[in-house]
Amino acid sequence: MQNQWTHIPILAPEIADLLLQNPDGVYVDGTLGLGGHTKFFLQRLSPKARIFGFDRDEEALSMARQRVSDERLTAVHASYTQAAKTLQKEGINGVDGALFDLGLSSYQLDNPLRGFSLLRDGPLDMRFDLSAELTAEKIVNEWGLADLERIFTDYGEDRNAHHIAMAIMAKRREEKIDTTFKLKNIVETVVRGRGKIHPATQIFQALRIAVNDELGAVENVISSLPHVIKNGGRAAVLTFHSLEDRLVKKYFKDLAAGGEWKLVNKHVIVPSYQEVRANSRSRSAKLRVIERI
Numbered sequence: 001m002q003n004q005w006t007h008i009p010i011l012a013p014e015i016a017d018l019l020l021q022n023p024d025g026v027y028v029d030g031t032l033g034l035g036g037h038t039k040f041f042l043q044r045l046s047p048k049a050r051i052f053g054f055d056r057d058e059e060a061l062s063m064a065r066q067r068v069s070d071e072r073l074t075a076v077h078a079s080y081t082q083a084a085k086t087l088q089k090e091g092i093n094g095v096d097g098a099l100f101d102l103g104l105s106s107y108q109l110d111n112p113l114r115g116f117s118l119l120r121d122g123p124l125d126m127r128f129d130l131s132a133e134l135t136a137e138k139i140v141n142e143w144g145l146a147d148l149e150r151i152f153t154d155y156g157e158d159r160n161a162h163h164i165a166m167a168i169m170a171k172r173r174e175e176k177i178d179t180t181f182k183l184k185n186i187v188e189t190v191v192r193g194r195g196k197i198h199p200a201t202q203i204f205q206a207l208r209i210a211v212n213d214e215l216g217a218v219e220n221v222i223s224s225l226p227h228v229i230k231n232g233g234r235a236a237v238l239t240f241h242s243l244e245d246r247l248v249k250k251y252f253k254d255l256a257a258g259g260e261w262k263l264v265n266k267h268v269i270v271p272s273y274q275e276v277r278a279n280s281r282s283r284s285a286k287l288r289v290i291e292r293i
């Protein structure tokens with residue numbers, strides 16, 4: 001059953017070229033997912049190399065272990081924000097490179113039981129880590145108007161945040177909003193779709209970010225990079241929406257201004273036309289890489 005899921009690693013050769021400077025090195029894959037990038041990297045690394053792969057999603061981790069099936073990989077069920085601590089426990093003071101491929105995998109998006117997709121009906125869940133307490137259902141049914149409006153505005157950049165939050169408050173007095181389609185239908189009553197983008201897309205994005213504190217995790221990991229990357233090592237971050245990219249851009253700029261880091265690519269790297277044609281989910285990807293001098 002598990003093997004029906006796929007996820008095509010994005011910009012894999014480009015990231016490998018920029019990140020894997022030491023074939024015998026130790027690396028972190030902060031977002032192991034189904035292990036696509038790690039598998040690609042291991043083909044380029046020597047038998048001495050090691051990769052510590054982190055993911056908050058236990059299901060993804062067990063698929064990655066099976067798919068990568070390589071003893072150079074240590075797969076850890078933890079947030080990438082725990083990377084520095086985990087490495088220290090292993091007696092490793094800094095790694096040669098780290099990748100953070102943010103967001104969710106195709107497996108999570110395509111699996112209706114995870115509740116991320118507005119194209120598939122399922123429980124309103126959206127947790128990366130199924131042992132975490134906060135779900136999208138809790139937020140939608142229990143948070144107050146101001147908080148709903150705030151996350152729809154801040155994390156969804158949705159101009160209709162207020163009206164959608166009001167519609168949710170009204171509907172939940174009648175019944176529990178516990179499925180993706182119930183939420184999608186509420187948004188459709190407030191906003192008419194335009195073009196290819198469904199009007200609930202930004203609301204789903206906002207909920208996912210809030211459920212998983214995604215922006216908090218990104219800020220946290222970038223500020224911990226000095227404890228993760230050794231001198232001469234690099235960190236690469238792949239983002240999929242402007243909120244994340246703005247954050248990474250700002251933090252990388254601040255690090256570079258401090259004098260101990262330098263930007264490897266001044267301009268953001270994006271997938272080629274051919275890659276986007278072959279894998280439409282790569283279309284919004286942006287890669288930034290930084291080096292500790």
Ligand SMILES: C[S@@+](CC[C@H](N)C(=O)[O-])C[C@H]1O[C@@H](n2cnc3c(N)ncnc32)[C@H](O)[C@@H]1O
Binds near residue numbers: 007057060102
């Ligand atoms: C885009 S996918 C990674 C795909 C992977 N690079 C591959 O090629 O298969 C992102 C993964 O990051 C995980 N994730 C999200 N936030 C995380 C965090 N704070 N710590 C660790 N993993 C996280 C998600 O569960 C998801 O599996």
